[in-house]
Amino acid sequence: MLFHVYIQINIPHDADQETIRNLSALEVKQAQELQHQGKWPHLWRVAGKWANVSVFDVDSIDELHAILSALPLFPFMALEITPLCKHPAAIR
Amino acid sequence: MLFHVYIQINIPHDADQETIRNLSALEVKQAQELQHQGKWPHLWRVAGKWANVSVFDVDSIDELHAILSALPLFPFMALEITPLCKHPAAIR
Amino acid sequence: MLFHVYIQINIPHDADQETIRNLSALEVKQAQELQHQGKWPHLWRVAGKWANVSVFDVDSIDELHAILSALPLFPFMALEITPLCKHPAAIR
């Protein structure tokens, strides 16, 4: 079950820089594990922004929420979720 | 070079239904050819809408414009284009 | 799997009134069947609008799309879909 998620990171200018660096490093690690597990099949950087376009492949909406809300930078994220389904013209 | 394109189809209620059906059939054919050529690697239906989320892989912005503006339903499309690049946490 | 759907009906003023009445009657029938099947557990009228707030209970996003796009008034609907999950404070 696929969900398209647009993730924008908004760091307040007076947040502690080291905390953010640590959270970002954890975020990368967690994102890579989820990719290896096949839960996060697509992840692209949006040019010119601290934002990404992602597609998640999950078994339920609860699993989607569990994954997103456990991301280290979640408190700084603005998320837009779009449920996807197979397109009649898609060849795969 | 990847571009994320959100494509919403808006058919005016008084458009000729047969013309739209014919254009739609052509659209499917053209979308499949572009997928086979590797130009349109991702195509998903947005649930509950006559809309899709697509990723195009092109050599230039001119090629992107040529592909999009030649789509049979282009006159009825509202398009949002987002340039993508590699994400530092992506494993592929 | 629950999806919250806000459905707004927009009928163009020059649409054929009898066609709309027929589609509306079919819509009611279909909505009632889906309720009996447990697919459409909540359906409320939004006061002062030709709109409703609905919750659908489906097995997949594809099923959600199939249900919505088969509604007789679908071509006149503007839909907003929100995936729902269990709330930690919910008692049921």
Next chain:
Amino acid sequence: MLFHVYIQINIPHDADQETIRNLSALEVKQAQELQHQGKWPHLWRVAGKWANVSVFDVDSIDELHAILSALPLFPFMALEITPLCKHPAAIR
């Protein structure tokens, strides 16, 4: 009398974390009491957000306001209220 309420929680990043945890615990307790009393018949988590979709069943608008403004996290909430009525196609 039913009101649909979309509740978004916005915690400023420099708010005291323990205060927020305490308010959240109180919020859960209060939400559960209101559910047991039948005042808050539906409560769903919105996937990927610190937000919920709720339906309140109250005797008056004043009661609705009293309930909402007494919630512990009320100062951090953005609320959207939509009055609901029976839908002609609803089977219950």
Next chain:
Amino acid sequence: MLFHVYIQINIPHDADQETIRNLSALEVKQAQELQHQGKWPHLWRVAGKWANVSVFDVDSIDELHAILSALPLFPFMALEITPLCKHPAAIR
């Protein structure tokens, strides 16, 4: 129970002028009856617009919906409804 309703009338330019004049005349009559019954205690014209600011006093949301959806110009109205309650600083 008071509801604040902002009513904007949008007449398509190609609507039949006599139909609109007749509906408008009926609308005035119905608005006056509802005022005499105490159901529509406040009705002001918004300067420079075919719009009004209204306050309705009803026994239920269903009654509010019944009143609004029976207005002759309802198909041409864009409505915004805001539930009101007593203000702690109001002297009446």
Next chain:
Amino acid sequence: MLFHVYIQINIPHDADQETIRNLSALEVKQAQELQHQGKWPHLWRVAGKWANVSVFDVDSIDELHAILSALPLFPFMALEITPLCKHPAAIR
């Protein structure tokens, strides 16, 4: 001369709570005086928000501005002003 004013109060979370309580108490007193003088004939609480819908009756726009900008909570207000006139269907 009537002006409809939608007043939303936005208190920053790190404002001094006692200062706000004092300003609020002054605000209530000033609102009541203006009601007794007939300058603020309608004042309703918007359900679920720290906001109100008001109607002011003033002799000039300058008087309206003087009244609003002298309110103790004015620095925290977002105001939307709509000039009103008599509605042709109003019975009073």
Next chain:
Amino acid sequence: MLFHVYIQINIPHDADQETIRNLSALEVKQAQELQHQGKWPHLWRVAGKWANVSVFDVDSIDELHAILSALPLFPFMALEITPLCKHPAAIR
């Protein structure tokens, strides 16, 4: 008493061109009379749009509404009204 009015003219593409030309000619005449009477002291064209920025000087909101709603192109206008008062730094 001054009101700032932003007037945007939206002519549907299938409106009768001669009717619009006639209404426009009447509009010019009426605008000039109102300027000679001192009711419409400022009138500027917005560059690149069929729109103008105007200031009206009227005795009441009812007079403002009467003037605007009697303009020949009123049915095609989108209007934004802003009440003005004397600025403390203005030298006149």
Next chain:
Amino acid sequence: MLFHVYIQINIPHDADQETIRNLSALEVKQAQELQHQGKWPHLWRVAGKWANVSVFDVDSIDELHAILSALPLFPFMALEITPLCKHPAAIR
């Protein structure tokens, strides 16, 4: 004097196709003359849209308005105008 103009062309689906083709041909010719005269120094197609980003170099706002409102497709254009000046970091 430079003005940045974003020009979006919106052709109603029931406009006469030959008229539009003729206006478009005239538009191209006029755009090229204005480029040769140095009045329209930059003109780019926005990818995926019937829209362009332009910079005009004119002697006055009146000249800008005269040029834009004389474009054959002007009645179908939505325009956004931004006045530009020299940037302190620009090397030319």
Next chain:
Amino acid sequence: MLFHVYIQINIPHDADQETIRNLSALEVKQAQELQHQGKWPHLWRVAGKWANVSVFDVDSIDELHAILSALPLFPFMALEITPLCKHPAAIR
């Protein structure tokens, strides 16, 4: 050459009050000088807001930018600039 400028002043609640008062006093002085020089021919307070509607008369866009960016409260201003030209129906 006339530019319409809507100026909204947004003072953060934790800005130093005396600094703001001093900047405001300087702002008044500078605004009056610019009015005496004929550069700022119109300046009105927007009722109920710390905002004004202004018309500037300048020789170039660079002069407009120089004037605006030198205003003492410029760092707290949100500005909307609209180029104006002579209206065909204006009598002056």
Next chain:
Amino acid sequence: MLFHVYIQINIPHDADQETIRNLSALEVKQAQELQHQGKWPHLWRVAGKWANVSVFDVDSIDELHAILSALPLFPFMALEITPLCKHPAAIR
């Protein structure tokens, strides 16, 4: 390959002024180098704003992202990116 970028700088009022001045000086230097390299062919100040309209000429989207995200004021920028292509009516 051309990208149109609208760059708005938003400096929080409590940011350290000297840090901002230093970053701004670095920004100017970097902007000038990129212009000399032909990567940033157009750079204009938007009148009345701390904002600019820019056109970048890059070999890939990754290069665009690398350039933008390395700008010293990047953390304070809101960016809007629009891919450009050759316009059929452009003479160059």
